[in-house]
Amino acid sequence: MPEKPSSAGYRSLLRLKMPRRLALACVPADFSDWLDYAAVVALLVYGWGQGPVMLAVFALALSLPYVIVGPLLAVLVDRAPLRGVLFATNLGRALATFAFAFTGDTWVLLGLVFVRGCIDSAFTPARQATIQATTPTELLGHAQGLHQAINQTSKIAGPAIGGALLAFWPAQSVFLFNGALSLFAAIIILGVSVPERVATSSTTQTFAMRSMAGFAEFRRSRRLRIALIFSASAYFSFFLYDALIALLAEGFGFDATAFGLSISASGLGGLLGALLAGRIAGNHPMRSMSLAAVTSGLATGIIAITAMLGLAIQLPAFLLALGFMGGATAFMLVPYRTIVQAEAPPDRIARVFASGEAVIVTTMLSAPLIGSAIATRWGTPSAFFTGGVLLILLGGATLIANRRPAQS
Incomplete structure (x- = not known):
């Protein structure tokens, strides 16, 4: 069962050990996403001289995993231990991001962006499932507000920090830094304990069902x-x-x-x-x-x-x-x-x-x-x-x- 708060509010939410650790892990995880965004765009446009067509393909590589892969991977997320899913997805995002640094081909890079997006399409539902499992009902709104605020802060500061890093480092070095952020998030996740969920859906259903x-x-x-x-x-x-x-x-x-x-x-x-x-x-x-x-x-x-x-x-x-x-x-x-x-x-x-x-x-x-x-x-x-x-x-x-x- 989720821990009980003493009173409603963000301070009450952050007094709870598991919601606090999950939020802490999501800080480097979300920042890594937006640092990657700035670095990939910089590499495509300024490093490799690509134009609007490849930027459009990049946008599709970011978006399509949530449409065609996310609902399928969510079946596994609902059946697997959530801490394991959160750890594996952050580790997978780290490995995919490290791979960005070692490719010199546009299509290979965009393929890796798609793969990373597929991994992320499992991380995001797992985060929501963990919020539900570790947060008291009366604090769910605060939890959603906190995680949206983390994501929004990353969206504001991530590209700016990425741009600053790109002034001193090549994009490949930024990718290595971003991969390290995802690894750091994975390590923090190891400290998150998630209660077991009771399965109520039929195990005789096909995967498609x-x-x-x-x-x-x-x-x-x-x-x-x-x-x-x-x-x-x-x-x-x-x-x-x-x-x-x-x-x-x-x-x-x-x-x-x-x-x-x-x-x-x-x-x-x-x-x-x-x-x-x-x-x-x-x-x-x-x-x-x-x-x-x-x-x-x-x-x-x-x-x-x-x-x-x-x-x-x-x-x-x-x-x-x-x-x-x-x-x-x-x-x-x-x-x-x-x-x-x-x-x-x-x-x-x-x-x-x-x-x-x-x-x-x-x-x-x-x-x-x-x-x-x-x-x-x-x-x-x-x-x-x-x-x-x-x-x-x-x-x-x-x-x-x-x-x-x-x-x-």
Whole structure:
């Protein structure tokens, strides 16, 4: 059974030995991901002179494992001891990252990126299963907020640190450093003790049937289903305009330095939003997600209309708006994961989480292309306006749907 807290809150969560060790292990694990990202892009573009096509293939190599491999590996994650899975996946990520340093071929490197992504597609559901197994129910929201904050901090600082290291080291040396980070995470994982899970699913099912159990949970639970549809739709809305922030900043007359600050502002907003969502979104997660979508949509729409009308905006106001949008994004993600933790049976939590990730990533993949087409045809602000309107409609529709009597 999970340890009992003395009182609710992040301090209560971090007083518990196993949640604290898991969070500590996830710091080097998450930082390794984002340091790798910066190093691979630098090697492809500046080292090997690759262009947009190979960068697109790189994006696919990062994303596709969660769609086509994650739900399959999650079957094994749900059956194996979680500490062993966490250790093996961090060790595997370390070995794959070390291999990055010893290849001089673009396609081999991208193949290794895909392999590392496949390993990561098992680590992420195993982390969620471990959170569920070691965290008291009343602190699940705080646990999700803490882990999202770790990931968001890594997303902000990882590329910056990677860029700084690349000023002194070749990309291959950064890969070796990143591999060492994953090894360090694996060593910390050895100190995590996870209670055994009681299996409730039939052992006579075929592998294919077991791999579909995660999707079946979304059909069984109306609450899970609404949360997944919401999250997939929200991510689609974000990614209509996420890659166009530089063009929007340029349209307002801001330079490259201001663009860098805007990314930092969005990341900082996401970090603060994750911690705040962990505190207050656990009691009413669907309502929190819906209201966050409406407010984020309004902020996005206001920025878009300002640009459409050719109005000037001061840089601090622009940064504040992007920070608010980043915080609202976290306010949608943390409650979704809290709902999955609360609804999914312990013996299939990894499959439920991996199945949801597969649906979300599949939905996301088409959004940048559609957003680019909208921006090309009607201008960059139109993509932001479209995404903002979709978020407002999504939040309103989810509020209405959530008022109906729950049915399984």
